[in-house]
Amino acid sequence: MDRRHFIGQSAAAVGLLAGLSSHTKAANLQKAEILVIGGGYGGATAAKYLRLLSNNTARVTLIEPNTSFVSCPMSNLVIGGSRTIAEITSPYDTLSKRHGIKIIQDSVSSIDPDKKTVILSSGKTLRYDKAIMSPGVSMNFKSVEGLAQANKDGVTLQAWKAGPETVALHKQLAAMREGGTFAISIPEAPYRCPPGPYERACQVANYLQQHNPKGKVLVLDANQDVVSKGALFKKVWAEQYAGMIEYRPKSNVIGVDAKTKTLKLEVEDDVKADVLNILPQMAAGEIAIKTGLANSNGRWANVNFLNFESTARKDIHVLGDAIQIAPLMPKSGHMANQHAKVAAAAIVAELNGWEINPAPVLTNTCYSFVNNREVVHVASVHQYNAAEKTFKTVPGSGGLSPAPSILEGIYAWGWAHNIWADSLG
Amino acid sequence: MQMKYLKPILVTSALISLNQWSGLSFAQTADQLYKRGLAATCANCHGTDGKGVVDGGMPLINNLTSAQMLEKLKAYKSGALEGTIMPQLAKGYSDEQLTTIANQLGKKQ
Numbered sequence: 001m002d003r004r005h006f007i008g009q010s011a012a013a014v015g016l017l018a019g020l021s022s023h024t025k026a027a028n029l030q031k032a033e034i035l036v037i038g039g040g041y042g043g044a045t046a047a048k049y050l051r052l053l054s055n056n057t058a059r060v061t062l063i064e065p066n067t068s069f070v071s072c073p074m075s076n077l078v079i080g081g082s083r084t085i086a087e088i089t090s091p092y093d094t095l096s097k098r099h100g101i102k103i104i105q106d107s108v109s110s111i112d113p114d115k116k117t118v119i120l121s122s123g124k125t126l127r128y129d130k131a132i133m134s135p136g137v138s139m140n141f142k143s144v145e146g147l148a149q150a151n152k153d154g155v156t157l158q159a160w161k162a163g164p165e166t167v168a169l170h171k172q173l174a175a176m177r178e179g180g181t182f183a184i185s186i187p188e189a190p191y192r193c194p195p196g197p198y199e200r201a202c203q204v205a206n207y208l209q210q211h212n213p214k215g216k217v218l219v220l221d222a223n224q225d226v227v228s229k230g231a232l233f234k235k236v237w238a239e240q241y242a243g244m245i246e247y248r249p250k251s252n253v254i255g256v257d258a259k260t261k262t263l264k265l266e267v268e269d270d271v272k273a274d275v276l277n278i279l280p281q282m283a284a285g286e287i288a289i290k291t292g293l294a295n296s297n298g299r300w301a302n303v304n305f306l307n308f309e310s311t312a313r314k315d316i317h318v319l320g321d322a323i324q325i326a327p328l329m330p331k332s333g334h335m336a337n338q339h340a341k342v343a344a345a346a347i348v349a350e351l352n353g354w355e356i357n358p359a360p361v362l363t364n365t366c367y368s369f370v371n372n373r374e375v376v377h378v379a380s381v382h383q384y385n386a387a388e389k390t391f392k393t394v395p396g397s398g399g400l401s402p403a404p405s406i407l408e409g410i411y412a413w414g415w416a417h418n419i420w421a422d423s424l425g
Numbered sequence: 426m427q428m429k430y431l432k433p434i435l436v437t438s439a440l441i442s443l444n445q446w447s448g449l450s451f452a453q454t455a456d457q458l459y460k461r462g463l464a465a466t467c468a469n470c471h472g473t474d475g476k477g478v479v480d481g482g483m484p485l486i487n488n489l490t491s492a493q494m495l496e497k498l499k500a501y502k503s504g505a506l507e508g509t510i511m512p513q514l515a516k517g518y519s520d521e522q523l524t525t526i527a528n529q530l531g532k533k534q
Contacts, residue, residue: 337469357458361463365470397513417483418481
């Protein structure tokens with residue numbers, strides 16, 4: 001055998017070995033049972049992108065109790081009456097029909113991270129190799145005395161998880177007596193959707209201007225100041241809703257009397273209102289807490305930001321509002337969608353035996369409607385910082401709208417239609 | 426070219442092809458996965474793989490060639506091109522990342 005021939009054969013052998021090795025790892029990708037728990041912006045996107053980024057070879061099951069997806073972004077417009085719940089609802093079945101994702105309509109009652117099993121509410125047990133949990137937030141009704149019962153009875157509503165309460169809150173607004181007061185209380189940050197309560201105040205006021213012009217909106221904020229888009233919202237309140245929206249910072253609601261519709265505040269005097277939209281403190285979705293993943297103050301789940309794997313439990317990845325955020329990372333649907341793509345790509349890489357991307361990028365875009373046409377945005381770009389093992393916003397990037405505009409109102413709907421298609425279509 | 430030089434290359438590439446065909450039905454490399462993941466950061470607003478919802482309200486980007494897209498992204502980044510969100514987002518990406526995104530999402534010409 002001459003030397004050249006030997007080298008050729010060796011190269012072929014190396015190629016074959018590399019091929020076998022790759023074959024085994026690829027088989028891991030094809031054989032792995034991947035369960036996605038929760039079909040919100042994070043979970044639905046993760047399920048879809050696991051299929052897309054694996055060229056449809058990953059086996060993906062989505063567990064979601066609802067038959068359709070109702071978007072939290074845009075739901076304030078339903079409360080304000082300019083849009084219907086149908087306009088912000090998307091079906092789940094495209095994920096199965098177009099992308100081959102198995103959908104189980106159920107919820108998860110418990111997870112055994114040692115045995116790597118999930119028990120569904122129906123009693124069925126599923127095994128997983130990788131679990132992706134995108135459980136959203138849980139509402140800590142106990143943080144406000146009397147709120148759990150008041151909300152159960154429908155006297156107060158949160159309508160922070162879009163759905164039946166969104167429609168019910170609009171009905172309460174529409175039925176409010178002439179000149180009545182609609183009170184919104186905001187918990188201390190972090191909570192889901194930082195600008196959401198302030199957008200809601202605008203939408204309620206926009207409705208009142210048309211249907212109940214002597215009505216008032218009272219915003220009771222536990223925070224020191226408006227948490228997001230503060231200058232923009234305050235300008236709109238002064239210019240478009242003067243005398244209608246009253247904003248009180250440092251006003252922490254600690255109790256509610258459902259009979260008299262009275263709110264107890266930590267420091268100030270009690271407040272009476274006609275419609276009570278009380279947002280309690282929030283934490284990671286219950287299943288994340290129950291599984292022992294909420295290892296940041298018992299509220300949020302710490303994750304490895306390269307693949308969104310829980311730091312408490314191996315092979316469970318947590319996305320979206322449930323995680324302990326990186327600096328300046330909002331709890332938003334857009335951000336959950338971005339988390340999902342990083343996690344999906346990392347899981348596909350890992351199961352292929354490849355190095356996971358050491359420099360992932362996230363963006364956030366959040367539009368708020370200040371009336372039924374004009375919008376303001378906040379945007380940011382978050383690059384992974386290897387030295388600090390977290391995401392950091394890029395200096396000089398991101399920012400706010402200079403002022404509300406109709407053009408951004410059009411873009412906001414463009415954003416909604418595209419993110420719904422990107423996550424569910 | 427002498428055949429004996431070519432032979433090992435052919436054998437190796439045949440094995441690689443075989444591997445891609447049998448092992449994976451997964452004609453993708455780690456590098457391609459990285460590029461697809463990066464481009465997916467745009468999909469929330471501009472559609473999965475850059476295919477935006479037609480008449481959805483957001484400007485479509487899949488009518489641009491990769492070269493046109495990169496030129497536009499760089500103009501947003503430098504401030505030469507005004508906009509609402511894009512000037513703010515483009516400043517968050519490196520030139521290399523913008524090039525990758527334009528190559529992924531732009532029409533190939």
